[in-house]
Amino acid sequence: MRATEKIWMNGELIDWGEAKVHVSVHALHYGSGVFEGIRCYETPAGPAIFRLRDHLQRLHDSARIVHMEIPYAVDELAEATRGLVRRNGLSSCYIRPLAFHGYGGLGVAPTGTQVDTVILSFPWGAYLGDDSQENGISAAISSVRRIGPNVIPHAAKATGVYLNSMLATMEARRAGYEEAILLTEEGAIADGPGENVFVVKGGVVLTPPLAASILPGITRDSVLTLAQSLGYSVEEKSLIRTDLYLADEVFMTGTAVEVTPVHAVDDVELGVGPVTRELQKAYLAAVGGRDERWESWLDRVV
Numbered sequence: 357m358r359a360t361e362k363i364w365m366n367g368e369l370i371d372w373g374e375a376k377v378h379v380s381v382h383a384l385h386y387g388s389g390v391f392e393g394i395r396c397y398e399t400p401a402g403p404a405i406f407r408l409r410d411h412l413q414r415l416h417d418s419a420r421i422v423h424m425e426i427p428y429a430v431d432e433l434a435e436a437t438r439g440l441v442r443r444n445g446l447s448s449c450y451i452r453p454l455a456f457h458g459y460g461g462l463g464v465a466p467t468g469t470q471v472d473t474v475i476l477s478f479p480w481g482a483y484l485g486d487d488s489q490e491n492g493i494s495a496a497i498s499s500v501r502r503i504g505p506n507v508i509p510h511a512a513k514a515t516g517v518y519l520n521s522m523l524a525t526m527e528a529r530r531a532g533y534e535e536a537i538l539l540t541e542e543g544a545i546a547d548g549p550g551e552n553v554f555v556v557k558g559g560v561v562l563t564p565p566l567a568a569s570i571l572p573g574i575t576r577d578s579v580l581t582l583a584q585s586l587g588y589s590v591e592e593k594s595l596i597r598t599d600l601y602l603a604d605e606v607f608m609t610g611t612a613v614e615v616t617p618v619h620a621v622d623d624v625e626l627g628v629g630p631v632t633r634e635l636q637k638a639y640l641a642a643v644g645g646r647d648e649r650w651e652s653w654l655d656r657v658v
């Protein structure tokens with residue numbers, strides 16, 4: 357991780373090295389935080405943050421699901437984010453807003469703790485390695501099941517949920533795969549540890565519905581819109597393991613991985629297909645400000 361100059365913390369820009377918390381903060385013990393992952397891209401008209409307000413709205417939605425009150429409105433956080441990226445002088449970067457129950461008590465119910473809000477921004481390249489977008493990644497269906505709606509609501513991007521993602525990722529890497537794909541307890545395809553999953557079959561673009569324990573991905577939503585604009589039929593449909601094995605193409609989407617082809621699932625070779633390539637190209641053009649139809653998705657930093 358590359359340090360940048362400033363971090364926004366509770367309304368102030370402070371030095372990277374000074375952004376510290378006490379070891380007794382509630383979130384450190386119980387995973388009681390909500391967060392976002394956002395990217396800022398270099399565009400011909402200057403740096404632009406992709407779907408900033410949608411990400412910050414999801415942060416507020418996540419907080420609402422876990423009964424947390426973030427002391428800053430979406431507009432205030434958007435302004436803070438733009439100011440931070442400007443101040444750190446970054447033309448492209450990853451942005452990590454986080455709100456968590458902080459100092460003040462270690463009872464499981466977070467009474468008496470304050471909610472702390474921070475935003476980090478730092479340079480971050482391809483999440484799954486430089487050649488992942490070109491050549492695709494290998495994925496394995498995990499023995500770790502995706503947390504379900506009545507365990508911890510999966511629609512919340514909550515910090516504690518990511519132990520689930522961490523265990524699935526580590527299992528996949530130990531077995532020599534680059535990424536995991538998680539199933540629901542019922543055996544339906546859910547999502548990856550930090551990505552949504554797509555299948556292309558007979559020219560139709562398919563992805564599991566929100567009810568399949570997935571995070572409602574903003575890249576997923578963007579790709580569904582782009583696919584329709586390119587003339588593809590899209591379907592949110594419950595999928596099972598063999599739908600991946602028998603797919604024409606499989607790919608993953610997410611802020612970190614963008615559109616990444618999956619060339620093999622559980623050692624079933626699928627290769628990298630033309631629909632994935634087309635959607636990848638369309639997505640990178642949209643985020644990079646090279647397709648004016650999607651200009652409303654961009655939030656200029658300057």
Ligand code: PMP
Pocket residue numbers: 393513521547548549550551552570571572573574575576609610611612
């Ligand atoms: N699923 C999970 C579990 C995730 O953590 C992420 C990353 N936020 C996604 C899907 C993709 O979401 P997005 O496209 O909004 O980054």
